[in-house]
Amino acid sequence: MKKQQLFDLFSLVREKRPLVHHITNYVTVNDCANITICAGGAPVMADAAEEVEEMAAIASALVLNIGTLNRVQVESMELAGSMANDRKIPVILDPVGVGATQYRTKTARRLLDELDITILKGNAGEIGVLAGAEGNVRGVDSHGLAGNPVAIAQDYAKTAGLTVAISGATDIVTDGKHTLLVENGHPMMGSLSGTGCMAASVTGVFAAESKDMVFASAAAFAAFGIAGERAASGARGPFSFRTALFDELAALTPDDLARAARIRTG
Amino acid sequence: MKKQQLFDLFSLVREKRPLVHHITNYVTVNDCANITICAGGAPVMADAAEEVEEMAAIASALVLNIGTLNRVQVESMELAGSMANDRKIPVILDPVGVGATQYRTKTARRLLDELDITILKGNAGEIGVLAGAEGNVRGVDSHGLAGNPVAIAQDYAKTAGLTVAISGATDIVTDGKHTLLVENGHPMMGSLSGTGCMAASVTGVFAAESKDMVFASAAAFAAFGIAGERAASGARGPFSFRTALFDELAALTPDDLARAARIRTG
Amino acid sequence: MKKQQLFDLFSLVREKRPLVHHITNYVTVNDCANITICAGGAPVMADAAEEVEEMAAIASALVLNIGTLNRVQVESMELAGSMANDRKIPVILDPVGVGATQYRTKTARRLLDELDITILKGNAGEIGVLAGAEGNVRGVDSHGLAGNPVAIAQDYAKTAGLTVAISGATDIVTDGKHTLLVENGHPMMGSLSGTGCMAASVTGVFAAESKDMVFASAAAFAAFGIAGERAASGARGPFSFRTALFDELAALTPDDLARAARIRTG
Numbered sequence: 107m108k109k110q111q112l113f114d115l116f117s118l119v120r121e122k123r124p125l126v127h128h129i130t131n132y133v134t135v136n137d138c139a140n141i142t143i144c145a146g147g148a149p150v151m152a153d154a155a156e157e158v159e160e161m162a163a164i165a166s167a168l169v170l171n172i173g174t175l176n177r178v179q180v181e182s183m184e185l186a187g188s189m190a191n192d193r194k195i196p197v198i199l200d201p202v203g204v205g206a207t208q209y210r211t212k213t214a215r216r217l218l219d220e221l222d223i224t225i226l227k228g229n230a231g232e233i234g235v236l237a238g239a240e241g242n243v244r245g246v247d248s249h250g251l252a253g254n255p256v257a258i259a260q261d262y263a264k265t266a267g268l269t270v271a272i273s274g275a276t277d278i279v280t281d282g283k284h285t286l287l288v289e290n291g292h293p294m295m296g297s298l299s300g301t302g303c304m305a306a307s308v309t310g311v312f313a314a315e316s317k318d319m320v321f322a323s324a325a326a327f328a329a330f331g332i333a334g335e336r337a338a339s340g341a342r343g344p345f346s347f348r349t350a351l352f353d354e355l356a357a358l359t360p361d362d363l364a365r366a367a368r369i370r371t372g
Numbered sequence: 373m374k375k376q377q378l379f380d381l382f383s384l385v386r387e388k389r390p391l392v393h394h395i396t397n398y399v400t401v402n403d404c405a406n407i408t409i410c411a412g413g414a415p416v417m418a419d420a421a422e423e424v425e426e427m428a429a430i431a432s433a434l435v436l437n438i439g440t441l442n443r444v445q446v447e448s449m450e451l452a453g454s455m456a457n458d459r460k461i462p463v464i465l466d467p468v469g470v471g472a473t474q475y476r477t478k479t480a481r482r483l484l485d486e487l488d489i490t491i492l493k494g495n496a497g498e499i500g501v502l503a504g505a506e507g508n509v510r511g512v513d514s515h516g517l518a519g520n521p522v523a524i525a526q527d528y529a530k531t532a533g534l535t536v537a538i539s540g541a542t543d544i545v546t547d548g549k550h551t552l553l554v555e556n557g558h559p560m561m562g563s564l565s566g567t568g569c570m571a572a573s574v575t576g577v578f579a580a581e582s583k584d585m586v587f588a589s590a591a592a593f594a595a596f597g598i599a600g601e602r603a604a605s606g607a608r609g610p611f612s613f614r615t616a617l618f619d620e621l622a623a624l625t626p627d628d629l630a631r632a633a634r635i636r637t638g
Numbered sequence: 639m640k641k642q643q644l645f646d647l648f649s650l651v652r653e654k655r656p657l658v659h660h661i662t663n664y665v666t667v668n669d670c671a672n673i674t675i676c677a678g679g680a681p682v683m684a685d686a687a688e689e690v691e692e693m694a695a696i697a698s699a700l701v702l703n704i705g706t707l708n709r710v711q712v713e714s715m716e717l718a719g720s721m722a723n724d725r726k727i728p729v730i731l732d733p734v735g736v737g738a739t740q741y742r743t744k745t746a747r748r749l750l751d752e753l754d755i756t757i758l759k760g761n762a763g764e765i766g767v768l769a770g771a772e773g774n775v776r777g778v779d780s781h782g783l784a785g786n787p788v789a790i791a792q793d794y795a796k797t798a799g800l801t802v803a804i805s806g807a808t809d810i811v812t813d814g815k816h817t818l819l820v821e822n823g824h825p826m827m828g829s830l831s832g833t834g835c836m837a838a839s840v841t842g843v844f845a846a847e848s849k850d851m852v853f854a855s856a857a858a859f860a861a862f863g864i865a866g867e868r869a870a871s872g873a874r875g876p877f878s879f880r881t882a883l884f885d886e887l888a889a890l891t892p893d894d895l896a897r898a899a900r901i902r903t904g
Contacts, residue, residue, distance in 0.1 A: 398664045401664060402665055402666060402669070405666075405832075406876065406877070409830070409831060409876065410875075410876060415831065416735070417663075418706060418735075418739070419708070420707055420708045420709070420741060422707075422739075423707070423740070427739060615878050618876055619875025619876065619878050620875070622875045622876050622877075623874070
């Protein structure tokens with residue numbers, strides 16, 4: 107049913123090439139920049155307090171990722187986030203490793219309190235921590251959450267007033283009222299550092315050109331997941347898979363997305 | 373006419389393996405390190421104020437890139453730049469995203485004022501901003517400049533007393549008196565994050581072993597561009613292109629460069 | 639003779655998937671994260687003073703790499719290192735570029751003084767500098783050391799009370815009493831930025847699951863070296879080699895390691 111909408115949104119993304127401002131970690135930042143391009147956006151990475159407001163002022167979406175958090179970055183996230191909120195562009199928060207240290211948990215909560223986060227993108231463990239559902243995070247890896255993830259995501263989305271997007275074997279996207287489940291993806295995505303961060307970047311690209319954050323997040327997950335499925339066939343290991351992942355997303359057409367997306371109402 | 377010179381310079385580069393000190397952004401830094409090796413140089417990335425003077429003191433060229441600028445880096449750029457100037461080794465400035473924020477513009481101008489920049493390497497938009505020619509920069513992407521880019525580059529090079537190297541479909545290199553145009557390259561280079569930064573690194577490698585900055589810059593652009601042309605044939609997308617780009621530059625011989633370079637006087 | 643031990647250690651690594659906390663440079667950090675996964679571990683990169691103790695408290699090994707040293711990182715290395723020492727998990731120090739600047743030399747010595755470093759992993763030049771054997775380091779490249787490297791490594795290991803692991807054509811691993819020489823590897827590993835850093839990450843993964851640091855280091859060097867040998871066949875240059883290096887390490891089985899390792903007593 108959503109085939110036409112998928113086609114239209116991805117066509118718009120490719121046409122507009124939205125600028126996505128990232129304040130992100132130094133581990134996967136190059137992957138995030140390149141995947142943004144492959145998804146159809148234009149990346150800009152800037153985290154100096156002196157300039158983040160100006161960057162956010164020209165961007166179409168803002169991605170905040172706490173993967174290698176530090177004091178300076180937190181200040182910049184608040185400045186850029188406020189500007190993004192003022193301009194009503196979507197702000198995607200990827201709370202990498204939240205729960206692993208108090209610093210990450212406190213900072214993620216602070217950003218959620220002080221800013222209007224539009225989409226909270228994480229794995230089940232991270233969302234579980236923030237939702238108070240006993241998320242299990244070891245380092246930056248999720249080991250699931252206790253209970254029914256769909257119900258937890260819906261409750262938390264409603265309470266926090268945002269869209270929750272949980273990446274996993276089945277991705278869950280919900281704003282509390284509307285829920286979409288995305289079945290695209292491939293287990294090899296888990297054998298690579300940074301696929302979670304990249305998913306947040308792709309979400310930023312799609313959210314930049316949509317008014318429906320649940321749909322945009324699901325479309326982004328589907329696009330990235332389809333690229334993963336296609337990349338896996340023929341990959342001989344995690345790095346040839348990586349090369350193919352970027353190539354496949356860059357080659358994905360709006361028509362491909364509309365046809366291969368496996369999104370259902372949850 | 374310059375075939376022998378190209379052969380000689382690239383042979384010297386491969387023989388000497390010049391050490392190129394980078395103070396650069398954390399997005400494309402790994403690409404810059406590896407492309408430096410592929411071009412025939414040895415990279416060292418160091419940006420702590422405590423050590424940049426010592427690094428610049430043993431290097432054969434210094435590359436300054438403001439892609440993810442911050443206060444600490446600016447101080448280090450000044451320290452390393454002064455040492456490089458004292459030692460009369462070439463200093464390449466890549467003013468990434470200048471014009472997108474006041475901080476980038478101010479910092480680039482400050483570096484141009486305080487240091488003897490040898491080669492200013494940018495895209496048309498960035499050079500346009502610095503030359504006062506209404507460069508159009510969105511994030512870190514150039515959208516061209518108003519007017520005749522060759523004339524603007526020549527005027528600015530003369531006024532500022534440096535070599536201007538503009539990457540584009542046709543690369544422009546000039547010191548105001550001598551101008552070279554380089555036709556090598558491939559549009560796929562624009563589908564990858566970091567090719568601009570990499571071009572600056574390759575320029576550093578070539579400049580380290582030359583006394584003619586216009587010629588060295590043109591030779592570097594030609595070498596990198598030829599690698600891009602060869603990489604594009606057979607690439608299935610931006611990341612298989614990337615793999616091939618590094619492989620092709622590493623495989624390029626002085627003879628290949630002399631034969632395949634398309635450099636003409638402008 | 640050590641075939642069974644190699645099989646057992648690598649099987650344990652793959653089963654346990656040890657968390658390896660890195661405080662490392664921003665040049666090769668992505669490679670270190672991904673090679674850790676390929677070796678069988680789980681990486682976490684975190685360097686904020688606010689959280690490094692908590693990260694080290696849940697990790698099974700700590701890797702400290704001074705490739706892009708700065709004040710903030712040194713403080714974090716001391717905090718994380720103390721926690722790792724208290725918990726008696728192995729601490730691997732990679733003194734990248736030591737000797738090139740006083741700052742690197744002083745910092746490496748300070749870390750060696752203040753922390754119980756378990757394994758000191760470097761190239762011949764770096765170890766030579768720390769052992770007072772006239773190591774020759776240019777930028778971050780080693781140009782060998784004066785004298786007999788095995789004897790120098792043994793003496794230094796004994797004096798400093800740690801395991802010395804020198805990567806090279808023949809890798810040398812010794813605690814002063816027991817010495818192992820590893821013949822695996824391929825010259826193409828030298829054409830890529832970051833293979834030294836990656837070797838330290840793989841060492842962290844193996845050390846996390848062993849009580850014999852000499853054996854664990856030799857096993858790690860052998861595993862990484864075998865991946866390099868396999869990757870080299872078929873590679874067309876440094877970047878296709880890189881892709882294959884990660885793929886081959888990920889595909890390496892405990893049986894492969896036991897069969898292809900070339901480790902001998904020194």
